[in-house]
Amino acid sequence: MTTHHSSSAATSGGAAVPARPDPAAGRAVHATDRAHVFHSWSAQGKIDPPAVAGAEGSSFWDYEGKRYLDFTSGLVFTNIGYAHPKVVAAIQEQAAKMCTFAPAFAIEARAEAARLIAERTPGDLDKIFFTNGGADAVEHAIRMARVHTGRPKVLSAYRSYHGGTEQAINLTGDPRRWASDTGTAGVVHFHAPHLYRTQFYAQTEEEECERALAHLEQTLVYEGPHTVAAVILETIPGTAGIMMPPPGYLAGVRALCDKYGLVFVLDEVMAGFGRTGTWFAADLYDAVPDLMTFAKGVNSGYVPLGGVAISEKIAATFEDRPYPGGLTYSGHPLACGAAVATLQVMAEEGIVEHAAHLGEHVIGPALRDMAERHPSIGEVRGTGVFWALDLVRDRETREPLVPYNATGPDNAPMADFAAAAKRNGLWPFVNMNRTHVVPPCTITEAELKEGLEVLDEALTAADAHTTAALGGAGA
Known part of the structure; x- marks a missing residue:
């Protein structure tokens, strides 16, 4: 097993404390x-x-x-911990080389970060749109889905958290959305599976999966599938309770999205980049979405960075049609330099x-x-x-x-x-x-x-x- 970084002036727990408290x-x-x-x-x-x-x-x-x-x-x-020396050094090097630059240009750190992320994403999620964090990654994933389908509604789970910006907070299922939820954001909530606190009177994971998928399809039918752009799920819900989806559930959601022509969005902001013992939680379930959001662990939060990994069919929508969105700091060189170093360190150190x-x-x-x-x-x-x-x-x-x-x-x-x-x-x-x-x-x-x-x-x-x-x- 690889020995991971800690200070030579370590306490019993492995991190240095100041010699002189103040x-x-x-x-x-x-x-x-x-x-x-x-x-x-x-x-x-x-x-x-x-x-x-x-x-x-x-x-x-x-x-x-x-x-x-x-x-x-x-x-x-902080998936790689605080103050990893190789990532700190990479940030310093990138700051000296090119600290910032506008997003419309091809920049080495941005291109390399996108390449390294695309290497690790499942399926054909090979195009990367960079954001400043997870919430705006969700905002842009939903915008892409709506433009791609021409439909207004999005379905999300009650036990979920997708961010604090206007669309993301409405997609969120937990009580933090209540103060901002006007009920007019085109969001419909449903119950995702959670056997321990089942909504479906299930006794087994198989029953929970089957009944949760039936509930989701019924919700779609009642809403009118032709009005629904996407279903968004945290692959493994994080803040809402780390509920592992039962076997077959994510594949079932994928099948429903294909059946009704919906965009399947997986939110990997918290679960991604090693947290689950795989590069992405989706790797545990053999479920390939159309769009995948990420942030947090992509560079351990050393410099704010998030993004959307985009499938070939969604990317094709914007080959000749301009994507109606962008950010001043999209793919910020300093953040991307930190991401490159983080992904390299994660690979090198196992x-x-x-x-x-x-x-x-x-x-x-x-x-x-x-x-x-x-x-x-x-x-x-x-x-x-x-x-x-x-x-x-x-x-x-x-x-x-x-x-x-x-x-x-x-x-x-x-x-x-x-x-x-x-x-x-x-x-x-x-x-x-x-x-x-x-x-x-x-x-x-x-x-x-x-x-x-x-x-x-x-x-x-x-x-x-x-x-x-x-x-x-x-x-």
Whole structure:
């Protein structure tokens, strides 16, 4: 197994911490942030963002000198970890050579990034349109589908997240869309399969798959297939819960799209570039879409970059007809230089294979062992370094540990769990009643086992809120 990068001045977890903590500097950074920075998805007066002094490998640290093992990979984007020296050097080299240039020109970094991405995408997704991130990649994929088909509607799943821009937030299924959803964006939502919380009264994966596909086709028929441009799915939904699609589902959606002349769009923004132990999650399911969106792991978030991988038949639409869209920073040389270096590093260091190994031999077995001991764990699901624990109040009823979209006191069980993890140096990914295990793909086995031990201990805080602990039945 390849040894992945970490500092020579490493702590037991593998990342350097500052020799001289500087709490005064941290307080100044925090005060300036609170005075001037407007944060995403937050009530500004109710947040207290930690001041981060540095990050390397799989860890970051604050100005007090406390180190945290990052089980969130930022927002699930630092697939090669923080401050990989080869990518940092490539960014510096590209900045000195050509820091920026307009998108209408052929630029070496842009062309090479597109070539390397196209080499890894499934099927004939060989043309790459670059964006600044995942949300605008989704915006442009939907625009391409609508222009290609001449149809207005798009179908997307309730358990999904596709971005925060105007079209992407309407495509999103989770509650973050509510404040912006006018119901007039041409979006129709449907239920994708999720056996643990089935909408279809299914008992097996086969039943769940069959009934979910029937539901999708019924939705299409009721909407009028001639009005629908595309179906968009996260190959494996990320923030919504890392629900692995049952065998045959994505192939079934592909068949429905072919039957009704729809564009099949897969969103690989979070799942792509090694996260699932394959280059793309689609590789696990032998499902080739017409359009595929990407971002995050394409360059580990070192410089903002996203894009759409385009099939031959969609690209042909725009051979003589101008594509009605573009971005000032499409294929920004600095971002593309970072992508080239990232993809080269991933290949050289066997990072995709390493992610697969960790999932099969370390994360999966450890989480399933925890499930035997913690009554708060309802289900373990995932692959590679892309896992979720569905936390419950009662295993028999599968009642979530906290209510859907809980805030304030209702969210106390999850807040208690997160606080317990942070006290012991683990920064957890928490969403609703779930915690996700999504560290960098480069995390070492020693670091991973350290973090899993902290996670194991922190879950006792969640266990305290179960019916078993509170004297009820169902553990």
